[in-house]
Amino acid sequence: MKTMTDCIFCKIVCGEIPATEVARSKRVVAFRDVNPQAPSHLVVVPTRHVADLGSFAEIADDGEIAELLRTAAQLGRRVGPGGYRVVANEGADGGQTVFHLHLHVLAGRHLTWPPG
Numbered sequence: 001m002k003t004m005t006d007c008i009f010c011k012i013v014c015g016e017i018p019a020t021e022v023a024r025s026k027r028v029v030a031f032r033d034v035n036p037q038a039p040s041h042l043v044v045v046p047t048r049h050v051a052d053l054g055s056f057a058e059i060a061d062d063g064e065i066a067e068l069l070r071t072a073a074q075l076g077r078r079v080g081p082g083g084y085r086v087v088a089n090e091g092a093d094g095g096q097t098v099f100h101l102h103l104h105v106l107a108g109r110h111l112t113w114p115p116g
């Protein structure tokens with residue numbers, strides 16, 4: 001598995017940093033966000049280190065992309081039966097702060113649009 005030694009999400013994937021996991025497979029892990037922006041706030045990550053969504057789209061095969069998105073959708077329906085939001089932030093203007101691709105899954109309150 002490709003990991004980055006200084007990447008916080010790689011450390012969560014390998015168990016070096018604790019997190020509340022809600023799903024795990026060979027290719028995808030999901031856990032609770034440490035600073036939740038909604039009553040339910042999960043992050044869904046590929047187990048291998050990939051910096052962002054654009055890089056993932058370039059290198060991942062369709063099965064891996066599908067599994068990441070499917071996991072987010074299944075968890076979204078589970079934690080947000082009334083609705084949920086999936087977000088991927090990329091780059092400085094996108095508001096990305098952790099450079100290991102993750103899909104945010106937000107639910108549990110009415111989410112307004114547009115985001116900030």
Ligand code: 5GP
Nearest residue numbers: 008019031032033034035089095096097098
């Ligand atoms: P970004 O700003 O890159 O889209 O999202 C990064 C997310 O990772 C933030 O929502 C932040 O709260 C979360 N996060 C940062 N460090 C940790 C950590 O150590 N554990 C967990 N569970 N989430 C983290």
Ligand code: ZN
Nearest residue numbers: 007010049100
């Ligand atoms: Zn990583």
